[in-house]
Structure formats: C-alpha cells, structure tokens
Amino acid sequence: MQPRKEQLPPGIRGLLVRLGRIDRRWIYLAVAVAIGVPMLAELRLPEVPEKKARATFEAIESIPEGSIVLLSFDYDPASEAELEPMANAMVHHCASRGHRIVFMALWPLGKQMADKTIDSVLKYYHPDKVEGVDYVQLGFKTGNEGVIKLLANSIDGAYTTDAAGKAISEIPLLANVRSVGDFKLVASISAGYPGAQQWVQYADSAMPEAFKLIGGTTGVQSSQLLPYFPTQMEGMLIAVKGAAEYETLVTEKYPVTESPERLGIGRERMGPQLVAHLLIIALIVLGNISMLAARGLKGGAR
Amino acid sequence: MSAPATKPNDRLLWVSLVVLGLVGLSVGKFFRPEPIAEAYVSVTTEVRTLVEEIPTDDGSTTATPAASATPAASAAAAAAAAPATSLASGEAAGQPADNTKTQPAQPKRIWVDADDPAIELQLKEGTLKRVPDVAQAVWDVRTPIDNRATARAQMAALEKEAEKLSAPTDPTGLTKEQFDQREAARMAALKVVEEKRIVSSTRDSLGIWVAALLTLGILSFLVRDNPFYKVVESILIGVSAAYWMLVAFWSTLVPDLFAKLAPDLVRATMLPGLAPSKDPTQDFLLALIPLGLAIMLLWRLMPKGGWIAVWPLAVVIGTFAGMRLTATIEADFMAQIAAAIKPAAAFTAVPPDEAAIAAAQAAGTVASPGRAFDFGGTLAAILGLIGVITVLIYFFFSLEHKGVVGKTARVGVWFLMITFGAAFGLTVMGRMTLLIGRFEFLFGDWLNVAK
Numbered sequence: 001m002q003p004r005k006e007q008l009p010p011g012i013r014g015l016l017v018r019l020g021r022i023d024r025r026w027i028y029l030a031v032a033v034a035i036g037v038p039m040l041a042e043l044r045l046p047e048v049p050e051k052k053a054r055a056t057f058e059a060i061e062s063i064p065e066g067s068i069v070l071l072s073f074d075y076d077p078a079s080e081a082e083l084e085p086m087a088n089a090m091v092h093h094c095a096s097r098g099h100r101i102v103f104m105a106l107w108p109l110g111k112q113m114a115d116k117t118i119d120s121v122l123k124y125y126h127p128d129k130v131e132g133v134d135y136v137q138l139g140f141k142t143g144n145e146g147v148i149k150l151l152a153n154s155i156d157g158a159y160t161t162d163a164a165g166k167a168i169s170e171i172p173l174l175a176n177v178r179s180v181g182d183f184k185l186v187a188s189i190s191a192g193y194p195g196a197q198q199w200v201q202y203a204d205s206a207m208p209e210a211f212k213l214i215g216g217t218t219g220v221q222s223s224q225l226l227p228y229f230p231t232q233m234e235g236m237l238i239a240v241k242g243a244a245e246y247e248t249l250v251t252e253k254y255p256v257t258e259s260p261e262r263l264g265i266g267r268e269r270m271g272p273q274l275v276a277h278l279l280i281i282a283l284i285v286l287g288n289i290s291m292l293a294a295r296g297l298k299g300g301a302r
Numbered sequence: 303m304s305a306p307a308t309k310p311n312d313r314l315l316w317v318s319l320v321v322l323g324l325v326g327l328s329v330g331k332f333f334r335p336e337p338i339a340e341a342y343v344s345v346t347t348e349v350r351t352l353v354e355e356i357p358t359d360d361g362s363t364t365a366t367p368a369a370s371a372t373p374a375a376s377a378a379a380a381a382a383a384a385p386a387t388s389l390a391s392g393e394a395a396g397q398p399a400d401n402t403k404t405q406p407a408q409p410k411r412i413w414v415d416a417d418d419p420a421i422e423l424q425l426k427e428g429t430l431k432r433v434p435d436v437a438q439a440v441w442d443v444r445t446p447i448d449n450r451a452t453a454r455a456q457m458a459a460l461e462k463e464a465e466k467l468s469a470p471t472d473p474t475g476l477t478k479e480q481f482d483q484r485e486a487a488r489m490a491a492l493k494v495v496e497e498k499r500i501v502s503s504t505r506d507s508l509g510i511w512v513a514a515l516l517t518l519g520i521l522s523f524l525v526r527d528n529p530f531y532k533v534v535e536s537i538l539i540g541v542s543a544a545y546w547m548l549v550a551f552w553s554t555l556v557p558d559l560f561a562k563l564a565p566d567l568v569r570a571t572m573l574p575g576l577a578p579s580k581d582p583t584q585d586f587l588l589a590l591i592p593l594g595l596a597i598m599l600l601w602r603l604m605p606k607g608g609w610i611a612v613w614p615l616a617v618v619i620g621t622f623a624g625m626r627l628t629a630t631i632e633a634d635f636m637a638q639i640a641a642a643i644k645p646a647a648a649f650t651a652v653p654p655d656e657a658a659i660a661a662a663q664a665a666g667t668v669a670s671p672g673r674a675f676d677f678g679g680t681l682a683a684i685l686g687l688i689g690v691i692t693v694l695i696y697f698f699f700s701l702e703h704k705g706v707v708g709k710t711a712r713v714g715v716w717f718l719m720i721t722f723g724a725a726f727g728l729t730v731m732g733r734m735t736l737l738i739g740r741f742e743f744l745f746g747d748w749l750n751v752a753k
Contacts, residue, residue, distance in 0.1 A: 028524045029318060035734070035741055040752050081739025082732055108549040142553045149625070156577075160557055165575035201629035205637065219732030223725040231641040232633065239728060240735045259452050269738045276734045 013293050020290030027283065034279040035272040043271030053245035056235025057093070059185060059212045065098040067184035068177060072199065073117075076109035079191035079218050085266030086216040086243035087113070087189050088121045089250045092263055095126040095134075096254035100173055102183070104138040104159075106147060106194040111139040111163060121263075125256055132166070136173050139163030144194040148202040151180040181210035189216040196225055200232050208232075216242065244270045316525070339514065339748045341506030342453035343444045345499040350413040350441045352433040353425070413439065446506060457500050467492040514748040517740055559596075562589035642690055648679025689717045 008014040049057070063069070071090065075083045094101050101122075103114040114137060122129055129135055138159050141147045150158035155177055156168050168174055180186065180203050190196040196215035204213045214235035217225050222238040229236045237246050243266030251263050261268070411433060414421045424430040447453040467488055476484070519534030561568045561576055562585040569576045579585050595614040602611035654662070654669035662669035695707060696714030703711045745752035 025525060031734075031737070032322075032741075035738055036745070039738070039741055039745060042752075078736070081742075082735045108546065108553075140549065140553055142550065145625070145629070160561075160577055161573065161575040165573060167575050167577040169577055170575075201626075201633040205629060205632040219728035219730075219735070222728050223721070227638055227641070228633075232637055239731050240738075241731065259455075269735055269742075272738050272741075273731065273734055276737075277730065280730055 009297070016290045016293035017297065019286060020294055030279060030283075031276060034275045038272040038275045042268075043275070044267065045270050045274060047244045047248045047267055047270065049245040049249050052229060052236045052238065053242055053249060055230060056214050056216075056237055056242075056246055057249040059214045059235040060090070060093050060097060060099070063099070063184040063212065066100065068100045068102060068173065068182070069094055069185040069187065070102045070104065070180065070183045071114070072186070072188045072190075073103065073105045073110035073114040074107050074188050074195040075113060075191035075218075076107050077113075080113065081269070082218045082239050082243070083189050083191060083216055084113070084117070085240060085269070086237045086246055087117045088265065089243065089247045089263055090187060090189070090216070091117050091121045092125055092254065092256070093250045095122055095129060096250075099185075100133075101135040102138060102173065102177075103135065105140040106144060106198075107191070108140050108142075111137070124259070124262070132171050133173055136171055137163045145198040145202050148180075148194075148198055149206075152203055152206045154179050181207045183211050185212045185214065187214045187216070190221065191218050192221055195221070196233065197221075197228075200225075200228050204232055240266050240269050240273060319525070338750060339507050339510040340750075341503045341510055341747070342447045342500050343503040343506070344447055344453075344456065345501055346443045346445075347497055348441050348443055349416045349438050351416045351438050352411060352436045353414050353421070353430045354411045354433055356429055356431060413441070444503075446503065447500070453500055460495055460498055460500070464492060464495045467495060510747050514744060517744060521740070559589055559592060562586060563593070642686070644683060646680065646683050646687060648676040648683055649673040650676045650679070688713070693717050 008017050060069075071087075071094070073087065091101065103111075103118065105111045105114060107113075118135070118137065122135060126134075131137075139162065141158055143150070143158075147158050155174060159168055161167055162171060176182065186199060186203060188196040188199045190199075196217055199213060199215070203211075212234045213232065214237075215225060215233050216237040217239070219239035222236075225233065225236060237243055247263055247266045251260070256263060414430075416438060421430065425432070447456070516534050516537065519530045520538075522528055523531045556568060556572050557576075561573060562579075565576060565579060565582060565585075595617060598610050599614040600611075602608050650673065651671045652674045654672055658672065659669045692710050692714035694714075696703075696711040696718070698707075701707050742752065
C-alpha cells in the first residue's frame, strides 16, 4: 500500500517546509560547488593578521638569532590540509631568522609530515642549511605525553638516535642540548592528542620560564587550547585562517622569489573557505526559517 | 525481497555528478596541453666514483661523504661494484642510505659525485680513497617536483634558456680569439642546459591515479553506502593497522626493549647507530620488567589465566592516572585560576609624553612609560569575569536554579551556547579545509584544471 502523500500548506510556507526536507545530498553538492568554483576561479582575499598570529610571529622574532628551536609535528595526513601551511611558514620563518631547528613527532606519521616540509621549504629556500648542524630530524617516538616528560629530563632519555639512525651524541646541533629546557622555543603543530595541550601540561608546567611555547592547531582542537593563550602559550595559530595570517606576516618580512605558492597555501584556501562559510550560514538561516514554517504540521517543530 | 527502486532524486544526483566529472575531464583533456595526472621529476646526470673511508686507529671512520642517489644509466658499472659495497647494494635495493653504518673490519664504501669540491678535498686529505679497478659510473639523480606548476615553469625556463643560447653570437667588434672564447662558453652553457631534464614520472603519476580513485571512493559515501566505499574503507583500515604495527615494532620494541636486552645483536642487525650504554647490566635488568608485563598482558590470549592480564593493565592505568593528575592540576587548574584573576580595568603602556621626558632628563633619570585606559581589554576582562561566575553557578547543582541563582545560571547557559557556537564554527572551518585539500588534489594534481 502506497503511503499517503502528506499535504503541505500552499504558497511560500509550503516551499519553505519542502526546503527543510530536502535530500541532504543536494547540500553536499552545493558545498562541492561552493568550494570548487572559487578554487577554479582562484579567488584570493587579503589577510589582516590578528593578535594570535602576531604573537606567534613575535615569539619567533624575539629569541636571539641562531637559537635552537624544537618543532614537534603532531599531526598526520588527515589534518595536513589545515596544518601544512602553518608548518611551511614556520619552518621558513625559523630558518630565515637564523634559528637552528630540531624536528620531532609525537604522531606516527608526523615524521613524514616534517620530511615533506623539510624537502619543500627548508631544502628549497635554504639550501645552505646543513643537516646535523642547522637542523636535525629526530623522527617519531611513541609514548605520547611520556615522551614529553622524558624530554623534560633529558633528550637522550627519549631519543638515542636521530631518524637516520645517527647517535644523538654525534650530532653537533645537540651537543649542548640536555633537555627541553635548553631550547629557546618549542612549537607544536598539533591535530589533537598528543599535541599542544600535552606540551603545555608536561613541558611548560614543568619549566614555565625556560622556553617560549607556541602552537598551531586545527579548528576542532582550538577551543581546548584557547584558554592557554597568552599565559601558557605565547602564540597560537588557529586552523587555516591562522595559517593564512601568519603566512602574510612571514612573507612580508622574509619574501621569496621562486615558487612563492609554497608559502601561500593557507591564503589560497581562504577564498573557497569564505564561500563555503557563507553557504553554511545561509543553510543554517534557511533551516531555522523552514523549521518555523513547519511548526504545527505533522513532523514539524512544536 | 527486492532491492529498493532508485528514487528520481538519486538519478538526478548521479547525473549531476557524472556531468560535473565529464566537464572536468573534458577541460583537462582538451584545453590543457598536459595529460591527466602526470607528475614530473627533474633528472640531473652525475659522474660518480666509488670511494672508501679510511678508518682511524679506533676503527671508526672520519669522513661522511654525501650519499649517492639511484643508479640509472651505467647500471653495469654500478652492478659491478655493488656486491663489494654494503651501502651501495642497500641503496640499489631501495633501502634508505645510512652513513653511520660502521663495520670495523670492512671500510665503508660509497658512490660520490666526482666533481664535488668537498670530496676532492677529502681525497687530498686522505680521509677518502678511490677504490681501484672500479670504473666511474654515470648516475641519473631523479628529484620529484611536488608541484606541477613549478615543473612547467622550470621546463619553460630551460627551453627559453636553450633557445637563447642556441642563437648565433654576433661577431661584430670581436677579434677571432674573443669570438671563439664566447662560442666555447655558449656551447658549454647550452650543454649544461640541455642536460637538465624534466621528465614525467610513471611511478608518481600512477600514485596520483590510485590516490584520486581512493578519494572518490571515500567521497562516494555521501551519495550512499556502496561496495566501492567499502573496499576503500577496508584498504584504509588495513594499511593503518599494518603501519601502526610496524611503527610500534621499530620505534618501541627495537630501541626500548630489544636494544636493552641484546644491544650487540640489535646494533649489528637493526640499529647501526645505537650508542653504547653506560650500564648495560642495569639496562638489561630494567628491560625485564616491561618484557614481563608485556608477556602478562598477552596472557589474555591464552585459554586459561586471563586474570594475569589485569595486573599489567593496573600498572598502566595507575601510572597514567598519577602522571595526568599532577599535570592537569598544574596546567589546567592552578594556572587557569591564576590567569583568570586579573584587574577588571585594563591599561596599555604608552610612550612617555614630552613633559615627562623633559622632567626625567632634568632629574637625570629615564622617563617611565605612561599608561592609557584600554576599553577593549577592560570589556574583555569584565565579560570574562561574568562568564566564569555565571557558568560556574550553572554547574552548581547543590542549589535549585530558581530566582537569582536561576537567572544567573541562565546567563551562564548563554555563555556556554556562544562557546559551543564558536567551537562549531571552528569545526566547520576545519572540515571545509580538509575538503578543500582533497579538491585541490583532485582538480590540481589529478585533473590538472587548477593550480
């Protein structure tokens, strides 16, 4: 027996009710168009850096040239689209400022993420940097926050070799680094657990005055980390918006001539982002109007 | 029971997707000179020489020349030397190079760039020496280009340079000697330019196709659950599980357990760079504890005595609870309370005015900076104060939420709702970025219709 077709009110109210019951796949299609069209049209927007991006930039600028900084790549390909732009800009910023970089990862695929940034940014824009002297890749270490606690005591307690298998004691860059307290700055580019929050809890709390702690986070994680700014984390980049603002600051001071798009990925992604957000806002408004229109009908809001 | 008939809406969606796909493919095929999903590598040719490091008195080697890349053109020459060199043979098999592998009895051999000044210096200093009776080999060094736009720009630049260099030199005003010198320089430059090659990479192109199909497989779930999605999902889970297992083995079991129990064996077979322990006996004895706990944990798989697995679990839970408790109290409780206690009226530092500077100069001191009222900071501090108090009252269930308490709690709910709204907005931004990342891959790397 065919179900009886529901009688909808005539006119605009009926249209609005029908709109609220649209097949959700049309919404997926609309989102795809909202992202695809601005991407193909290469929609670009100017970025005005706000407080958190400026604080992140200043944290790296304020430490003396040649300082040793620790960059922890605490993300994997699932969050690469959000975090890779800020990782690229941060590595270029540190290298341009003359800092020496120690790469590590608390996520299994973080090492590969760091390798990608080393290849596409550090080796590309700064070919003069020597591995072992100007930078070192320690790689992934399992143990989550346990690794941070070990690093707070001693580097060689957590890592006996670098990612290539070279003994820590033979790496010139780490000759005077005993623990995480010997870094001037620690940055965690983080997609969740373990990540920036654990760096606050286990490293910053253990030695709050020893180093500056900054972080880059995904949009989802940022609400957990916002309370730490600016007392426990001196800088914070939130999702692709934060990355775009930070890219603007970095490339204004340290411009590149060849392949500038490698340091502009975040800004490129903000165009489609804007259109998609406008669509989502419009859908939320329409959804609420439709809910009001359906009030009193069978299956509608009361 | 028959399968449900396809709804008209579904048909329209499928048609829309197919049309969009065809449009994308057509644009890629007919309006772009490059085929779909073609990745590039730059190829430079180097003449390489096989050298060996001269061991020092203590058996270690001093020189660490740059590792060689993949052999290509002179495969015969490379193959002839490969059996004699542990490093070169390892690379030829696709294994990562490791310059730290030190065999006291056998000097380390490696293929190096014959024209590298650093290598020449080491040969002169005697820290390296050429291996006799092994001919030099021509190597193709292939470097992937991660961005197709970069590859196209590099190719165009090379073509332009070659075209410029191919043009005949104007002999006006030159002596024959000068002309010949310029011609020789031009031909040398042209040769260098022509040797720089950017070619398509079959391996990378295939990788892009596989990744694109897997991406489409996952996205197909948006239309409806289907076998293609199931296959891709299974691949993802299988690959992740296998990867985790390998990572756990190499990053935990090898360095933290096997290396403590049998350091010499691990150094010889798995981890050549393993530093000698200061106290191997203590390491060995301490490593027995996690080994014992691991065996007890795996006891769960045995038919009897499953309770044994409870004890190591208790150790893990107890350790983490203790570790997290102190960290949370310090970072998320005490520090947050301290950060919340601040003056409601905010001021910002401003440079001292001229009168203050003059007065300070007269007194022989330095003028202190002044301070100005910060309206935004004050508003934020007051809102923060109201937010903290009202939200805390909302979560205070010992009093009934009526009267003043109820109204205050209601304000707290508004603060919570605004917080959740902001978190939702950030989540939308995150998810959209992930979709943008995938679209960039599909449109850019695969279909080649966007940068």
